[in-house]
Amino acid sequence: MKIEEFDFDLPKELIAQHPSQKRDEARLMVLNKKKKTIEHKIFKDIIDYLEPGDCLVINNTKVIPARLYGIKADTKIPVEILLLKRVEGDIWEVIVKPGRRLKEGAEIIFGDGLLKGKILEVMENGNRKIQFTYEGIFHEILDQIGLMPLPPYITEKLKNNEDYQTVYAKYEGSCAAPTAGLHFTKELLQKIEEKGIVIANVTLHVGIGTFRPVKVENIEEHQMHTEHYYIKKEEATKINQAKKAGKRVIACGTTSCRVLETVADENGMVKETEGDTSIFIYPGYHYKCIDALITNFHLPKSTLIMLVSALADRDFIMKAYQEAVQDRYRFFSFGDAMFIYE
Numbered sequence: 001m002k003i004e005e006f007d008f009d010l011p012k013e014l015i016a017q018h019p020s021q022k023r024d025e026a027r028l029m030v031l032n033k034k035k036k037t038i039e040h041k042i043f044k045d046i047i048d049y050l051e052p053g054d055c056l057v058i059n060n061t062k063v064i065p066a067r068l069y070g071i072k073a074d075t076k077i078p079v080e081i082l083l084l085k086r087v088e089g090d091i092w093e094v095i096v097k098p099g100r101r102l103k104e105g106a107e108i109i110f111g112d113g114l115l116k117g118k119i120l121e122v123m124e125n126g127n128r129k130i131q132f133t134y135e136g137i138f139h140e141i142l143d144q145i146g147l148m149p150l151p152p153y154i155t156e157k158l159k160n161n162e163d164y165q166t167v168y169a170k171y172e173g174s175c176a177a178p179t180a181g182l183h184f185t186k187e188l189l190q191k192i193e194e195k196g197i198v199i200a201n202v203t204l205h206v207g208i209g210t211f212r213p214v215k216v217e218n219i220e221e222h223q224m225h226t227e228h229y230y231i232k233k234e235e236a237t238k239i240n241q242a243k244k245a246g247k248r249v250i251a252c253g254t255t256s257c258r259v260l261e262t263v264a265d266e267n268g269m270v271k272e273t274e275g276d277t278s279i280f281i282y283p284g285y286h287y288k289c290i291d292a293l294i295t296n297f298h299l300p301k302s303t304l305i306m307l308v309s310a311l312a313d314r315d316f317i318m319k320a321y322q323e324a325v326q327d328r329y330r331f332f333s334f335g336d337a338m339f340i341y342e
Contacts, residue, residue, distance in 0.1 A: 027330070057252060059204050115145065324338075
């Protein structure tokens with residue numbers, strides 16, 4: 001398939017720069033993929049489309065304040081670092097600026113000495129491996145001196161770090177939020193459970209590769225990034241029980257979807273497991289586990305709009321996106337939501 005098949009015109013002003021005042025009062029576009037109908041709702045109306053026995057799968061990863069500003073110890077030049085993933089212990093893979101100045105052995109000071117780092121290796125892709133030294137607890141220091149790693153298309157400063165965190169975030173490790181989950185409040189989740197919907201957790205630590213553009217003309221040639229995930233036994237059991245009972249598995253977000261589709265066998269069953277996924281879902285893919293998807297509106301030509309187009313008909317999805325633009329829906333991380341079901 002050609003990349004142009006997933007392109008659309010998006011006015012810059014529709015890229016949301018800040019979250020909705022109330023999380024669950026963002027707009028919700030509801031797509032019935034079988035009937036090809038489009039409805040316009042408010043996010044908290046999602047409960048009306050969920051049925052007792054359904055299993056809602058959420059990604060409980062937690063975004064870390066992964067952007068650090070410091071100075072090079074010898075020259076005092078300003079340095080910016082973005083934490084990508086922990087390699088082992090206090091060694092992390094990072095993106096650095098300015099790269100040409102930070103060679104192997106370079107030392108960096110952050111937060112007036114609260115945190116120090118030494119470049120151990122310059123990797124083939126230009127990233128660095130850095131070893132941190134500090135006194136105390138690493139994540140507490142990050143909370144003090146780090147900033148949330150907002151996507152490049154959000155230019156406004158974040159007023160509150162919690163705005164870029166789901167209300168159920170638990171396990172630290174992401175450098176981007178699983179943004180479909182930002183629409184849920186604790187009260188809405190409680191109402192969903194009270195209605196008889198089972199909520200299951202998976203964990204996928206979202207990497208910066210989620211923003212990497214597709215640069216090839218034929219999408220089949222695109223190389224996906226890898227992200228670390230795990231599912232616990234009790235959560236896998238919840239998902240499998242819903243499948244066995246003939247109920248729906250509803251993924252909240254493309255990250256939850258990618259975990260489930262990576263792990264599921266041909267019958268849609270999942271198991272307790274941990275690993276890395278580089279699954280690339282695009283039209284022609286046969287979904288094994290999920291039946292419905294809650295997601296935000298994605299970038300033109302992105303792997304995420306391809307994933308959505310594999311769940312529903314591509315032409316139907318592109319029509320829905322055109323309607324979203326015409327109706328002034330808000331796009332991307334802090335934008336409005338879409339629910340695809342049948």
